[in-house]
Amino acid sequence: MTDVIRPDALPDLLRDELLATVSAATRLPTALLAARRLAGGASMESWSIDLRVGDVTEGLVLRRDMGANMSVYALDRATEFCVLQTACAAGVRAPQPRYLSAPGASRAWFLMERLAGESVGRKVVRAPDLAAARDKLARQLGEALAVIHRVPIASVVAAIPRPMDGRDPAEEALHQVRAVVASLNLHNPVWTYALRWLAARLPAWDDAVVLVHGDFRIGNLLVDRDGLSGVLDWEFAHLGDRHEDLAWVTVRDWRFEQDARVVGGVGSLEDYLAGYADAGGRPVDRAALVWWELLGNLRWAVICHTQADRHLSGADRSVELLSLGRKAAEMEWEIIDRIDMLEKEAR
């Protein structure tokens, strides 16, 4: 994050909002030293921002709505800010949220601490200088999830999504995928088959409701030479089953082509689950983990089509979004392959 920076690259309106909010919060003179748009994020715009606040220089990251959401289940920025505060206070390694836009902002945003590290997935799984970090990363990811799943939920419970009354988290997740499939209005036999197969095999649930990060995977995790340096992107946080979080990073696409390393392309399931258990995580049901991994593949395949629709509908013209519709075949192949293996084992 050390590229050449042009402060004037930030839109004037956003710059004015930002300076007004920070100086109102701190009662100190505030100046913009540098701003640089960060890559990535199909639903969120992010900037690296350096501010002079009084006599102190603050290195920050700005997260701002782009107007179109990935999902109706995504949190707004004010709620994400609150969840992040709660998580940090509970000891989760995550960027401290610092300033939240005023209610009248053009598009909601917040500023958080800028942590060092790499988040780009293909670099995290391959960069030579992160080799030592990768050796311990799977274990650290397990440990981090154990901490997240112990975050006291009382202060966020009213603001974030939770399963509807009478549904357990697995039923809720299936319900949500079905709703998206219905909205896409496509006849996809892989989705129909997977939904039926999963519905017939709902995992047992022990009623333990935890804070689920909701997008805990390589790409949303900051890694430096010592390993995990921060858990980012809390917009899909909700209340639910720990297995949902535990399984997501094992979905093949988040291995960034390092297929043999089942956990995010960096490590083994054994190290990961040992980290979770050693950090006080509740017992893990392996069958539930597989169920949630399959659900994760299905959900990601379906989301890819909703992204393609953003282009096709004209809402967000983007060849990248459009191409995701074809990428869904990778997850669909995985779903059928995994179900086939499970069925053969069961015979």
Next chain:
Amino acid sequence: MSDPRDAFEQHPSALDLIDAAREHLATRVLPTIADPRLRFETLVATHVLGVASRELSRGPEMTAEIDRGRASLPGAPASDGALCGLIEAGRYDEADAGAALRRWLQARTELSLFAWNPLFLMRVKG
């Protein structure tokens, strides 16, 4: 396959046009782009032209193969919509019917992947 010398108005072919545009992006445009975001988007644009090219090169053959395979499944569904209806009605819940369906879904997905990302299949199938 038709005889390419018979072409009148469609020469060069759609495939020729797509391949030329892809080659132009890959060899002339991409090397000049410094902005990482624009570079990534242009890489994606180049990739999707390759997808379209691979699909067009096998399109009619692939569609025929998919249709034949679907029609030979238990219940002989004539369309994806009909197949989804049969799945929802439990027609493939029984082990052998389920295995037949999965074989076809796998083959079909592999045809899509041939266009989208042939390397994916090489990687995951070893």
